[in-house]
Amino acid sequence: MKENKIVFIGAGNLATNLAEAFHDRHIKIAQIYSRTEDSAKTLAKAVEADYTTELESVINDADIYIVALKDDALVELMPQIIAGKENALMAHTSGSLPLNVWPDSVKRKGVFYPLQTFSKQRKVDFLNIPTFIESNNSADNQLLKELASCVTNNVSELSSEKRxxxxxxxxxxxxxxxxxxxxxxxxxxxxxxxxxxxxxxxxxxxxxxxxxxxxxxxxxxxxxxxxxxxxxxxxxxxxxxxxxxxxxxxxxxxxxx
Amino acid sequence: MKENKIVFIGAGNLATNLAEAFHDRHIKIAQIYSRTEDSAKTLAKAVEADYTTELESVINDADIYIVALKDDALVELMPQIIAGKENALMAHTSGSLPLNVWPDSVKRKGVFYPLQTFSKQRKVDFLNIPTFIESNNSADNQLLKELASCVTNNVSELSSEKRxxxxxxxxxxxxxxxxxxxxxxxxxxxxxxxxxxxxxxxxxxxxxxxxxxxxxxxxxxxxxxxxxxxxxxxxxxxxxxxxxxxxxxxxxxxxxx
Structure with a gap:
């Protein structure tokens, strides 16, 4: 996974736990975006990444964007999130939003849903967390599976309906x-x-x-x-x-x- | 506690777990009563005690009777349970029945309430189970505390209202x-x-x-x-x-x- 450039959009409970799990397994994270400077800075420091609090300053040349925002924020910020990144793999982490929340202009749609309750103040062990992935093409399915397999032994493909x-x-x-x-x-x-x-x-x-x-x-x-x-x-x-x-x-x- | 003669009235989930915990700590149990022969026999065998399925055959010379029946059964069978045992310490294990469910004719009233969910098929470790005792005199308070302390480190006196x-x-x-x-x-x-x-x-x-x-x-x-x-x-x-x-x-x- 080391050759993929990964960006996190969001630095909340889930993003913090997932980014730290990646970092622990030596998966490099290029950048963290959060609206709040404090959250962005704290997580970026913990995982040795850059950070920004402006969506327009999120780099456009990453391979995978992990979008870990609340459902409402994801939908509201969608145009700014995807602008200029139409060829990258965009994966959200929501249990309730379907794969097709990504608009047609996004070519590589994905979901990366770790089923767990996350708090920033408690680091969880990812190893057994069931993680459900979905995408609109088999190459990205494979990519998401490999990425998830770096942190957990419990990865499955799952439809939006079942999720x-x-x-x-x-x-x-x-x-x-x-x-x-x-x-x-x-x-x-x-x-x-x-x-x-x-x-x-x-x-x-x-x-x-x-x-x-x-x-x-x-x-x-x-x-x-x-x-x-x-x-x-x-x-x-x-x-x-x-x-x-x-x-x-x-x-x-x-x-x- | 070895000098006290202990009888269990009841052989359900709680009685089974508590009697086995006593047995594991070498506290002798004289007799088990259960309406059902199968339950009485199984528990009696596990804790090396005698058993009976008739309340009138429960021995009258025990020091402590642990009555672990459902609330309804305890109230219904009360006259037969206490007959001839008015000087022994009678302790029930109910969370919801007060100390005074024991009638005036019973001189030494007690409650021995281990706060846990018990199933016969799962042996629980008693060591940390909060156990709440109550009685109408300080000598029996002490006796129940000592008995509970043989199986758990977490013993408190507690009023019927708080229980x-x-x-x-x-x-x-x-x-x-x-x-x-x-x-x-x-x-x-x-x-x-x-x-x-x-x-x-x-x-x-x-x-x-x-x-x-x-x-x-x-x-x-x-x-x-x-x-x-x-x-x-x-x-x-x-x-x-x-x-x-x-x-x-x-x-x-x-x-x-």
């Missing part, structure tokens, strides 16, 4: 799961108890998912439909109507699955 | 979390994709909770209120009205927290 379904599933498995932790934290805080009480339970719930189907692994009052406990819990939540609603709806859904 | 709040929080952090995994699995199955795609994501979500507050760790469309993605997801769920409802409610709750 957006994975992204939806990931919202349930990650964002909604994390919110259940946040609600537990809120409940404990009301009685001055630490969230750390939950940690072994949370760890075991995750470990079970690694070996059992989540449907089989389910425990607790809802799956056995223990109405007495369910009603006591709803009573405890009487000052939290929204959490009460969530409790009812999820319990019903557990029981019906 | 039921922890139990409610645990339903969110464990059962509801696990259901989010189950819904993700269902979404992937619709397109013939394996649940294993989610595993690195699920693992990282759990790991983040070990180091960051879940509120700070949140990522995804709901926390940044990305209406375009949210609406696309709701559209994808148009044939699943219940999941659509869950998606809406949790997204709103994430955004408001």
């Amino acid at each position: 957006r379904q994975i992204h939806l599933a990931a919202v349930f498995a990650c964002n909604f799961t994390n919110h259940m932790y946040a609600l537990a934290e809120k409940l404990l805080q009301q009685y001055g108890m630490p969230f750390s009480y939950m940690l072994p339970l949370i760890e075991e719930t995750e470990r079970k998912a690694q070996v059992l189907s989540p449907k089989e692994a389910q425990t607790g009052p809802a799956v056995r439909y223990d109405e007495k406990i369910i009603n006591k819990h709803l009573e405890l939540l009487s000052n939290e109507p929204e959490m009460q609603e969530i409790y009812k709806l999820i319990s019903k859904s557990i029981h019906k699955l | 039921r709040q922890i139990h409610l929080a645990a339903v969110f952090a464990c059962n509801f979390t696990n259901h989010m995994y189950a819904l993700a699995e269902k979404l992937l199955q619709q397109y013939g994709m394996p649940f294993s795609y989610m595993l690195p994501l699920i693992e990282e979500t759990e790991r983040k909770a070990q180091v960051l507050s879940p509120k700070e760790a949140q990522t995804g469309p709901a926390v940044r209120y990305d209406e375009k993605i949210i609406n696309k997801h709701l559209e994808l769920l148009s044939n699943e009205p219940e999941m659509q409802e869950i998606y809406k409610l949790i997204s709103k709750s994430i955004h408001k927290l």
Whole structure:
């Protein structure tokens, strides 16, 4: 991959983790663009690249542009992003945008979607992250596969349709799961108890998912439909109507699955 | 603890894991009761105890009775459970029943609540499981603490009121979390994709909770209120009205927290 000139458009959570994973595997990154000087500079320094905060100063002679922006920003900035780079491989990193978000004028369209939750303050190990690639020609498929294979053992080609379904599933498995932790934290805080009480339970719930189907692994009052406990819990939540609603709806859904 | 004669009433997921943890630490268990011969026999064999399937055949001269039944069964069977054992320490393992579920005739009331999700087919490591004890006298507090300390480093005294709040929080952090995994699995199955795609994501979500507050760790469309993605997801769920409802409610709750 060393002969390819790679530019990152974006320096957020995903771009930071991916660019650092490339850098760790000695894949050279030519330039980082971010609207925010601070983000651009920090990531550029970490991966020994140049940086710019102006889209018009992004170099035009790179081979691959990895565009890791929020969906809205990608769509809004599209004309400036692609200007002068119509022959390069343009790959976005979105779970929900299709390959064809790239307009016809872009000849080599690509997607490079690592399925993970990224925070700048936590460096993740890319090795097992499922990474889904897509493009409009087999040579670029191959190129994206090789690039992904430098950082992870888990690369697949995937259609836009399946990718957006994975992204939806990931919202349930990650964002909604994390919110259940946040609600537990809120409940404990009301009685001055630490969230750390939950940690072994949370760890075991995750470990079970690694070996059992989540449907089989389910425990607790809802799956056995223990109405007495369910009603006591709803009573405890009487000052939290929204959490009460969530409790009812999820319990019903557990029981019906 | 070796001088105390311990009997288990119940041989379900929790009883199995707790009795085996005691046995591993060389704490002798005299007898196991379970309504089901198969459960009683299996656990009794594993922990080298006697067993019975008749409550009237439970020995009356034990020092501590650990009653690990479902809440409903505990309440229903209470008269037979305590008959002839009014001077022994009776400890239940429920997160939601108060200490005073034990009637006045029981002189030494106790609670021994290990906060974990237990399945018979998975042996858990007790060492870090937060275990909450309660009783109506300081000698039995001490006895329960010593007993718990044989298997875990994480023992606290806790009131019935705080314990039921922890139990409610645990339903969110464990059962509801696990259901989010189950819904993700269902979404992937619709397109013939394996649940294993989610595993690195699920693992990282759990790991983040070990180091960051879940509120700070949140990522995804709901926390940044990305209406375009949210609406696309709701559209994808148009044939699943219940999941659509869950998606809406949790997204709103994430955004408001």
